[in-house]
Amino acid sequence: MSTLQSPESSPVAANRSGVRTTGSSTSDVLRVAIIGNPNTGKTTLFNALTGLRQRVGNFAGVTVERVEGSFRASDGRRVSVLDLPGSYSLSAGSPDEKIALDVLLGQSRDRWRPDVVLVVIDAANLERNLFLTSQVIELGLPVVVALNQIDVAEEHGINIDIPELIHELGVPVVPTVAKRGQGIDPLTNALFIAASLPFPERKFLLPPAAAVALAPVSALLVQHGLVRCAADMEALRLLALDKAEAHLNGAPGLSAAITRAVDELKAAGFAPNRFESEVRYAWIAGVAQRTVSRTSDKVQGQISHRIDAVVLHRVWGPIIFALLMAIVFESVFAWAKPFADGIQAALDWLGTYVGKHLPAGDLNSLVVDGVFGGVGSVLVFLPQIAILFAFIGVLEQSGYMARAAFLMDRVMRRVGLHGKSFIPMLSGYACAVPGIMATRTIEDPKDRLATIMVVPLMSCSARLPVYTLLIGAFVPAIHVWGVVGLQGLTMLVMYVLGTVAALAAAAVFKRTLLKGPVRPMILELPPYRRPSLNSLAVSVTQRCRLFLQRAGTVILALSIVLWALATYPKSTSNPSLSDAAQQEEQLGHSALGRIGHGIEPLVRPLGYDWKIGVSIAASFAAREVFVSTMSTIYGAGKADDNVEALGNRLREEHDPQTGKRVYTPLIAVGLMVFYVFALMCMSTMAVTVREAGGGRIGWQWAGLQFAYMLALAYGAAFAVYRGGLALGLGG
């Protein structure tokens, strides 16, 4: 825990008698915190309870995701539910567990306190799940246990005597099958009933010598505002922790008290660091013996073991993994295209329709180019996000995601990352936006930030138009060694360059700014399960909505700003010029054009003129804008229709003074390298701000991401151009 509170402010201290004397809550909303081991169907249960009435954010000051939802019970009473991060214990070993403990002790920074705690247990894995349950029961809060996936347990011949379990735990226990929505109503009723029951307490006794040794620590914790049973739980928990005083945040005398308790326990023949697990598991073994009976000898998880024999096989494992990843990549890359094209076409049609009905002028241009263009640049990512998250959902719910992390762990560990960083990085090939959003599966905040920082280096689909234009125009369509096309090879080199840079950057981040101990792998490989369509639909909708709400507003605002920069100040129209020439002149005259001229000295060393400068500046919003800006400048019409014509114009462009060609293959390669590294995508920046913690911290990380990638891009393009010139490749 981070701070110890005064008795007056304690939610638990007010009820020291252990019996609730007032109503369940100060408001008429019942606040429920859901906690449970990972893979117990906790989120599925949360989704079944709240449906789409969810709000996603972060816990104050940290990058741990916070999802809160609400629903109305059948009698109309309102329930607000907070989904706490999946935890194996309350030992605060990970940021997730620390958040869960803070919320349950009423010490979270956002001041959210539960009236009831709902513990979700995997019925087929009762013993392990009871460890966390036994800790939660001791916190001095009403508790309800959802015995989830009871159907799976019964299939495996595991029968649980529920009345006996209620007796053993001293809290209501409700069997549920969250995937099918079974047991939801009784569970809701139990939540209201529990709120008016006496608080549960520890159900086992410590050996007398240990109880004596721990009493002073508990007493001190009570003095610092904890209810008696929560203090007992904390005293036991702190024994096993490294640097327990850090968890106490300077509470006077506690560190010394713990040291004394540890010495006394040792003297009495106990091992303090494993004392808590020993007493809890001893109690759990008794509970399991009295409540669980097996009617079949069917070994649990036999099917999963058979699948694992193939999926984790030395040879087949990586092959299956590569095939699955190819399908994911292909689907995000290709399947999304018709939908994205459809959205684009619909928006174009709508823009044209609105454009026709608005008087010509600035308002028309603002709505058509600024708003519709801007909104379009957001909406076209939506199919990719939906498809990627549907896949991630299937991989996670089926249990394969843990195997993927296991298979990739060794490779990713070399650059200081975790196996779980692989999927977000792979998604980055399609689009950095869903890739960054997918980092939420990484628990360690430093690993997560490092992954967010490097995902945009993976060459995304928006870089393709730039690569296609420049390769088509400047790389000859010849074959090397008779078989490999030089154009395709150049494309491949660009992809490899981005990937290597991403891995190297991750290694640098993990050794500098995000330095932290590389935590050894502890990964649960859950049994394989059929995904729940309902829960899948909820999570995909949630992700899409999140993207549209947060990124959409920022992107829309920036689109309008960019439109204004490209439109004002206006040049005087010259009727003798063609439309294209007028457009070019207008662009040159606009603020954006002036920026282009302004930055010309900066891009000169890379071999670029102001026109490329302007295109780069304009493509800050979205890198594919580079192509459309170039085609505006060179009057080649709509870039998508005529990339070839634009390529020809670029090849033929000569400097009027020197007569030399403006664009050489060397400049083109330098420019491609620039786009491999540069972060020219405001959707990515908007998502980074959000995912890196939001607010000032989020902006700082996004700013750093933009700056380091720009520096990398500039340095690499400079090295390519100058190196090429030195080698005599300038022609």
Next chain:
Amino acid sequence: MATVLDIGCAPDEACRLRALGVCEGSSVRVIDDRHCMVLDVRGTRLALGNALTSGITVQPESARI
């Protein structure tokens, strides 16, 4: 099968292991031991990195580990 005798990892890691069911006295079965170890413990399958498994002492029950 083998019985865990001692968990000699860093305290915080040992805490995590115990919460996952790997504690002194529990029975484990090693499924795979390539670059890391895959164990069955209390009906759960866990993959543990070498840095962790090297600190865990076990006593074989029927098979050598």
